[in-house]
Amino acid sequence: MILAVLLIATQVAAQDPRLDRLDPDTRTQVTVVVDSARRMGLPAEPLIQRALEGATKGAPGPRIVTAVRRLSADLGTARAALGDGASVPELEAGVAALRAGATPQVLAKLHSVRRPPLTMALSVLADLVASGVPADSAAVAVLALAPKARDADLVEFRRAVERDIALGAPPAAATSVRVNAGADVLNAASPPPGPALPRRP
Amino acid sequence: MFEQEDDIVERMIQQLRRPVAVDPGLDARVLQAITAPRPSQRGVWPWLAAAALLGALTIWRPWSRGSGADRPDTLQFVLVAPQANSVSLVGDFNDWDPKRSPMRTANGIWAAVVQLAPGRYRYAFLVNGVEWRADPGAPAARDDEFGTPSSVVTVGGKGS
Amino acid sequence: MGIEKVESSDAELVRRVRAGDIGAYGVLVSRYRDRLGRYAIHMIGDREDAEEALQDSFVRAYRSLARCDDPARFGAWLYGILVNRCRTTGARAARRRRMFVRDPDGRHGAAHADQSERLEWTDAVDRALARLAPQHREAFLLKHVEDLEYEEIAELTGAGVSALKMRVKRAREQLQRYLREAEHV
Numbered sequence: 001m002i003l004a005v006l007l008i009a010t011q012v013a014a015q016d017p018r019l020d021r022l023d024p025d026t027r028t029q030v031t032v033v034v035d036s037a038r039r040m041g042l043p044a045e046p047l048i049q050r051a052l053e054g055a056t057k058g059a060p061g062p063r064i065v066t067a068v069r070r071l072s073a074d075l076g077t078a079r080a081a082l083g084d085g086a087s088v089p090e091l092e093a094g095v096a097a098l099r100a101g102a103t104p105q106v107l108a109k110l111h112s113v114r115r116p117p118l119t120m121a122l123s124v125l126a127d128l129v130a131s132g133v134p135a136d137s138a139a140v141a142v143l144a145l146a147p148k149a150r151d152a153d154l155v156e157f158r159r160a161v162e163r164d165i166a167l168g169a170p171p172a173a174a175t176s177v178r179v180n181a182g183a184d185v186l187n188a189a190s191p192p193p194g195p196a197l198p199r200r201p
Numbered sequence: 202m203f204e205q206e207d208d209i210v211e212r213m214i215q216q217l218r219r220p221v222a223v224d225p226g227l228d229a230r231v232l233q234a235i236t237a238p239r240p241s242q243r244g245v246w247p248w249l250a251a252a253a254l255l256g257a258l259t260i261w262r263p264w265s266r267g268s269g270a271d272r273p274d275t276l277q278f279v280l281v282a283p284q285a286n287s288v289s290l291v292g293d294f295n296d297w298d299p300k301r302s303p304m305r306t307a308n309g310i311w312a313a314v315v316q317l318a319p320g321r322y323r324y325a326f327l328v329n330g331v332e333w334r335a336d337p338g339a340p341a342a343r344d345d346e347f348g349t350p351s352s353v354v355t356v357g358g359k360g361s
Numbered sequence: 362m363g364i365e366k367v368e369s370s371d372a373e374l375v376r377r378v379r380a381g382d383i384g385a386y387g388v389l390v391s392r393y394r395d396r397l398g399r400y401a402i403h404m405i406g407d408r409e410d411a412e413e414a415l416q417d418s419f420v421r422a423y424r425s426l427a428r429c430d431d432p433a434r435f436g437a438w439l440y441g442i443l444v445n446r447c448r449t450t451g452a453r454a455a456r457r458r459r460m461f462v463r464d465p466d467g468r469h470g471a472a473h474a475d476q477s478e479r480l481e482w483t484d485a486v487d488r489a490l491a492r493l494a495p496q497h498r499e500a501f502l503l504k505h506v507e508d509l510e511y512e513e514i515a516e517l518t519g520a521g522v523s524a525l526k527m528r529v530k531r532a533r534e535q536l537q538r539y540l541r542e543a544e545h546v
Binding site (some may be wrong): 056088100 | 221222223224225244291293296297299319320321327333338341342343346347348349350351353355357358
Binding site for chain 3 (some may be wrong): 207209210213214216217218220221222223224225227228230231232235236265290308
């Protein structure tokens with residue numbers, strides 16, 4: 001039984017020569033994770049890239065394996081939220097959004113309000129959090145804009161928020177001011193007072 | 202009556218007067234363009250000279266033109282590092298291999314041009330083979346499991 | 362890119378650039394990037410083309426910096442280069458209508474009603490602007506959005522002040538009509 005597992009592992013280890021950059025032990029463990037992911041229909045490439053990143057950065061083997069395992073799990077969560085039709089870029093961006101603090105429910109909601117590809121919307125959500133915006137504010141903002149904004153508009157929104165933050169605005173306020181101007185979802189319960197100035201998100 | 206009619210134009214003007222945020226990476230691209238040799242100068246930048254001759258500026262396009270285009274985008278990565286002897290661009294698009302995208306320099310401004318299919322890519326600059334730097338003009342990669350900074354670039358479009 | 366330190370005047374920065382300090386030019390670019398970008402984006406109507414025109418203008422300005430007679434008025438001089446550059450793009454590029462993806466089956470309800478109104482408005486603004494003839498749009502933007510005086514605009518565009526006033530007036534009339542049309546759709 002053990003021999004069979006070892007044989008399988010060795011065979012598969014030969015399949016992606018890029019993993020030769022890893023030490024044999026790490027390579028074997030990473031390969032096991034990659035193959036398991038493949039069997040579940042998850043993409044292998046992001047996992048391999050994560051392992052290669054670790055290799056280039058000289059990270060210890062166990063850390064690389066942990067990172068690859070975690071990514072595999074998160075890809076599964078992203079796929080569950082975004083559906084089987086999600087592309088690899090969407091899954092990767094979905095992982096970024098999840099790690100930024102978006103819940104699977106947020107991802108699923110995004111999937112329901114926006115036509116694919118969702119890559120940019122998910123990326124913008126993750127990038128907003130990276131700039132310091134609290135995850136729930138970022139999620140509200142992106143969900144408000146998602147139904148109608150084009151990818152380019154979402155990127156512009158992210159840049160505008162980053163600029164506001166760089167100029168000293170508190171991060172949560174930066175998104176809510178822009179969202180209030182472009183999409184009054186935060187105050188959905190009551191209509192806005194008078195004709196507030198609209199702006200492009 | 203006059204005031205009421207003009208109101209809608211005034212609203213439009215207020216809208217148009219709102220500040221816009223241009224890509225901050227434009228600064229680096231401008232500096233990189235002005236330090237590159239002109240078409241009349243040949244040298245270490247033959248590919249740049251060719252691009253200039255074709256009348257095309259290499260431009261950062263983090264999203265594709267048109268709707269849902271699947272073709273790869275050409276992106277230019279720039280780092281200002283006057284003290285560096287070598288800078289490599291490494292990321293999810295080149296297997297994190299420092300040998301794949303060495304950057305070229307003029308006056309301390311390092312640049313590399315890469316074609317990227319739609320997707321989200323982590324990347325970083327490796328300076329002098331030892332020092333990791335994120336891209337100051339790009340969103341930070343939030344999860345850093347390996348103890349060094351990275352950045353993210355997202356290319357829109359369908360991908361596979 | 363980098364951190365801008367003490368506020369140097371434009372004239373000082375131009376002086377330093379002429380003395381060989383390229384980094385000083387980076388400061389000038391940062392200083393004018395967003396303001397000029399706003400004009401380019403509204404004039405050209407397409408963000409990518411606008412950023413290309415903007416980048417190109419900055420490069421041209423650097424290369425012809427020797428011809429900037431009054432470094433203290435670098436900004437105005439730079440504006441002139443941009444206005445000219447935007448004319449070239451406007452003539453070349455086809456007008457792209459910005460269509461937002463319409464909600465196909467109306468399932469998003471009241472929570473998004475305000476939002477869709479806002480986006481409809483910004484869409485209407487973009488479209489109205491796009492319908493103006495380039496000369497009218499240029500004059501309208503320089504006067505009402507960029508706040509330039511007619512004399513300054515005359516210098517940049519080469520048109521006479523009274524011609525410019527006519528263009529701005531026409532632009533306002535047309536915009537009013539286009540926006541009213543959009544409201545009644």
